[in-house]
Amino acid sequence: MRHVIRYRTPSPRPMPQWRQVGAGSVASVELAGPTERELDAESADWLRRLSAGAGALRQQAERELHARLVRIALAEVNRRSATTPVTGPELTDVAHQAADDAMLAILAKLADFRGESRFITWAYRFVILEVSSKLGRHYWRNPPVTLDAAQWERLPDRLGIDPEEHAASAGILAEVRRVVEDELTAHQRRVFVAVVVDGIPLDAVAARLGLQRNAIYKVIFDARRKIRRALVANGYLEDVGLERR
Amino acid sequence: MSEWERLDRFLRTDPRDVGCDEAMAVLHIYVDLAAAGEDAAGRYPGVAAHLAACGPCAEDFAGLLAAVASD
Numbered sequence: 229m230r231h232v233i234r235y236r237t238p239s240p241r242p243m244p245q246w247r248q249v250g251a252g253s254v255a256s257v258e259l260a261g262p263t264e265r266e267l268d269a270e271s272a273d274w275l276r277r278l279s280a281g282a283g284a285l286r287q288q289a290e291r292e293l294h295a296r297l298v299r300i301a302l303a304e305v306n307r308r309s310a311t312t313p314v315t316g317p318e319l320t321d322v323a324h325q326a327a328d329d330a331m332l333a334i335l336a337k338l339a340d341f342r343g344e345s346r347f348i349t350w351a352y353r354f355v356i357l358e359v360s361s362k363l364g365r366h367y368w369r370n371p372p373v374t375l376d377a378a379q380w381e382r383l384p385d386r387l388g389i390d391p392e393e394h395a396a397s398a399g400i401l402a403e404v405r406r407v408v409e410d411e412l413t414a415h416q417r418r419v420f421v422a423v424v425v426d427g428i429p430l431d432a433v434a435a436r437l438g439l440q441r442n443a444i445y446k447v448i449f450d451a452r453r454k455i456r457r458a459l460v461a462n463g464y465l466e467d468v469g470l471e472r473r
Numbered sequence: 474m475s476e477w478e479r480l481d482r483f484l485r486t487d488p489r490d491v492g493c494d495e496a497m498a499v500l501h502i503y504v505d506l507a508a509a510g511e512d513a514a515g516r517y518p519g520v521a522a523h524l525a526a527c528g529p530c531a532e533d534f535a536g537l538l539a540a541v542a543s544d
Binding site: 300303304307308311344346348349350352353355357359387388389400430431440441442445446449453455456459465 | 479480481483484485486490492493494497499500501502504505508526527528529530532533535536537539540541543544
């Protein structure tokens with residue numbers, strides 16, 4: 229008999245105040261209205277085997293899934309190797325740890341899979357996110373830049389501005405620094421300097437400060453808006469678009 | 474892209490941006506659409522806006538898309 233699983237796409241969730249359009253920050257995912265369709269055969273097969281009782285069928289499925297997670301994790305750390313200070317055996321360890329932790333999470337959350345995507349895409353998401361998170365934490369084992377280094381001299385590079393090229397560049401850079409130092413809170417300033425000025429990976433900053441990626445992103449998001457507003461107010465930028473002076 | 478355009482792109486915020494949590498919550502759906510050649514950005518403009526602005530989430534998107542393509 230064909231194994232058929234029906235699912236519904238999730239309904240939009242309540243939106244936190246800071247994410248509401250008009251509240252000055254990010255919006256909310258607009259998901260399509262509820263739909264219902266059959267799960268694809270491969271996804272249904274994964275679910276059937278992984279949900280089977282504690283027998284050979286389930287064990288074989290778990291071995292197959294784990295092997296695929298390891299392969300994906302190794303490929304992912306290799307893909308990111310140029311942008312992380314983590315290298316060599318440590319990078320391989322990160323991949324295996326990510327696959328192991330993703331496997332546990334997938335099995336624990338199997339009932340949460342609603343068939344909005346293929347099962348294997350849903351499963352791979354866990355291992356990709358684990359790789360991100362672990363690389364952020366491992367950054368601090370041998371960090372090329374420490375927290376609070378405040379390398380302001382690198383700001384032109386970070387913002388892609390060459391002070392030698394445009395007369396207005398020095399003014400823009402000074403205004404960016406003034407807004408960061410005068411208008412951001414101590415927490416916002418620390419995060420902005422770490423991520424934008426010092427170029428520390430956002431996930432590494434999140435790991436160091438014990439925060440979620442989204443919390444760090446929100447700080448940067450708000451700082452960008454404040455800086456842009458100041459540059460517009462001072463005539464460096466136009467309200468729509470960017471104008472050279 | 475000129476240096477001014479890069480700066481503008483960095484500072485400009487998109488009100489449709491859904492943030493990391495929301496984007497990552499539907500990343501698997503978004504990736505399946507993209508992998509199938511469907512209009513993922515059109516269906517989830519808030520996710521597309523976020524991926525254009527958030528480097529780490531864009532990396533996760535690229536990684537998951539590569540993973541799916543490798544199967």
